[in-house]
Amino acid sequence: MLERIASLREDERWAGYDALTATRAVERLREADEDTLARVRDYEGRHRQRDPVLSAIKPEVAKP
Numbered sequence: 001m002l003e004r005i006a007s008l009r010e011d012e013r014w015a016g017y018d019a020l021t022a023t024r025a026v027e028r029l030r031e032a033d034e035d036t037l038a039r040v041r042d043y044e045g046r047h048r049q050r051d052p053v054l055s056a057i058k059p060e061v062a063k064p
Contacts, residue, residue: 025052026052029056
């Protein structure tokens with residue numbers, strides 16, 4: 001339970017990230033480095049779960 005609360009309080013990936021549409025997030029990810037892609041993939045998986053964003057990341061970064 002405490003882990004879930006902590007994950008919900010996690011900072012967004014960059015300022016304004018949560019306000020982005022999935023389309024705009026995908027556009028921004030095209031120029032992101034591998035570390036950012038991995039962090040966004042993990043964040044999306046725990047929070048937003050937007051299929052277009054996750055699909056855009058999967059070819060770029062293999063899951064650990």
